[in-house]
Amino acid sequence: MSTFRSAVAAYEKKCIEADVPSETVMCYLVELSQQERYALYMNFENEMPEALQKKFDEGMARILSQEPMGHVLGYSWFYGYKFIVNENVLIPREETEELCAQILARMDRIFTEQDSIECADVGTGSADIAITLCKEEKKVRMHATDISEEALTVARQNAVNNEADIDFMAGDMLKPLIERNIKLDVLACNPPYIPAEEKMEHSVVDYEPHVALFGGDDGLKFYRQVFRDCRQIMKPKSFMAFEMGYDQRERMSVLVQEMLPDTSFEILKDMNGKDRMLFVYFGCSSINDMND
Numbered sequence: 001m002s003t004f005r006s007a008v009a010a011y012e013k014k015c016i017e018a019d020v021p022s023e024t025v026m027c028y029l030v031e032l033s034q035q036e037r038y039a040l041y042m043n044f045e046n047e048m049p050e051a052l053q054k055k056f057d058e059g060m061a062r063i064l065s066q067e068p069m070g071h072v073l074g075y076s077w078f079y080g081y082k083f084i085v086n087e088n089v090l091i092p093r094e095e096t097e098e099l100c101a102q103i104l105a106r107m108d109r110i111f112t113e114q115d116s117i118e119c120a121d122v123g124t125g126s127a128d129i130a131i132t133l134c135k136e137e138k139k140v141r142m143h144a145t146d147i148s149e150e151a152l153t154v155a156r157q158n159a160v161n162n163e164a165d166i167d168f169m170a171g172d173m174l175k176p177l178i179e180r181n182i183k184l185d186v187l188a189c190n191p192p193y194i195p196a197e198e199k200m201e202h203s204v205v206d207y208e209p210h211v212a213l214f215g216g217d218d219g220l221k222f223y224r225q226v227f228r229d230c231r232q233i234m235k236p237k238s239f240m241a242f243e244m245g246y247d248q249r250e251r252m253s254v255l256v257q258e259m260l261p262d263t264s265f266e267i268l269k270d271m272n273g274k275d276r277m278l279f280v281y282f283g284c285s286s287i288n289d290m291n292d
């Protein structure tokens, strides 16, 4: 038997030894106990109930062997919404929450006059972007594509659980949208953008779907594909929003200028100061002042 304090301290130490962030211990305990952090701290000197201790030990063993917490729990939080996650979808990242916030801000400004905003989330995975935009902006009509049927099963369940009305389509990138002749105000896309040879943590490469991670030799394969095809689906006044790798600013800028010379674009930094988001505008302008 151990107190909350001693159990947490012991696992924090083990995390450091195993190269797992030690904050994971409290995050996991909050989820497992269904208690707020402050309530746990108020109980810190008490003995941890046996059933909780058992679950905590089992889950922490998996976390210490590098399994992502989202897989141990079976869910993950994104923009305040709960998403089922498993080995078939990318676990939603904080950077992608920022992408959603930036998209919502621009929708508000650019489409003030419109009653509805036609949107697509390309490579939707867990449908984190699609559901968030739907829930946060009532004018949005959302389409979402993914090449993986297994991912779409998770995405559909997440849409039901979060009561979001989304038109899901199986297919490669923009293909299903083009086939249905859909015309968009906003395209959102967090494509696989890790260069094929890049070394990554075990918790990512061993557990997350490679189809959601790797973007060809230079990581830009899927951007090229979207830039090549996007004119078939983007309305004259519309924008595209992408997540991108922190070290791709130079190459990305060249690619946009080469492939979409008549658009304007901007690259925004994430909360860690890293280049992370690309916005490309057709027939409308950027709002740089929001990021100064």
Ligand code: GLN
Residues within 6 Å of the ligand: 089, 090, 091, 092, 093, 096, 123, 124, 125, 126, 127, 128, 129, 190, 191, 192, 211, 212, 213
């Ligand atoms: N759209 C999902 C996300 O942003 C999945 C992205 C992907 O699989 N590359 O989390």
